[in-house]
Structure formats: structure tokens, C-alpha cells
Amino acid sequence: MNSRGGGYGMDAELARKAELKYDTAAEHEASSWLAAVTGISLSSDFAGSLKDGQILCMAINKIKPGTIRKIETSKMPFKQMENISNFLKGERTQPNLLARSSC
8 A cells, every 4th residue: 555645736736737737749859859869769858868878878969979979778767867867067168059059
């Protein structure tokens, strides 16, 4: 038995609000763009495809080669976070790098 009910109360209300704000058109556009840049088709689970950070690292390396030296392939959470952190650092050092790229 689950001691934390998610189907009612504040948790459910916040989940419903987040779901209403979610833009599926923007998700599709981002997915298409990432696929065009990397050459890798993302799964239907967009967030799951980005969770390990590998596709994000590949995208930034396609736009500016060598930005991220090593892309971690481990499924360990701290290695996945390292990929995402490296992606964010790469974007910070090259402001608007992703916005300037076009496919």
C-alpha cells in the first residue's frame, strides 16, 4: 500500500497544472531539431531520451566540435548528471550557441 497518495491533494493539483502548461508542439520541434543535428531519432519518451545527457552532448559537439571531450555512456546517475553538467557548461561558455545553429 502506498502511503503517499498522488491522486488527490496538492500533489495532484500541481501535476495537473504542470500537465496543462506542457507544450507538446515545442517538444516535437525540439525533438525534430535534435534529430536533425545529431542524426539520432529520439524515442517517443522525450524526457527519457534526454535523461542521460548523451544526445545533448552530441548536439553541442556537432555544432561546436570538441566542446565536450568525453561523453559518458554509463547508466550511473552521477555520470548522467556529468553529461548534463558538461552540456550546460558548454552552452554557458558559448552563449546562444544552440540558438544560432540551424539545420
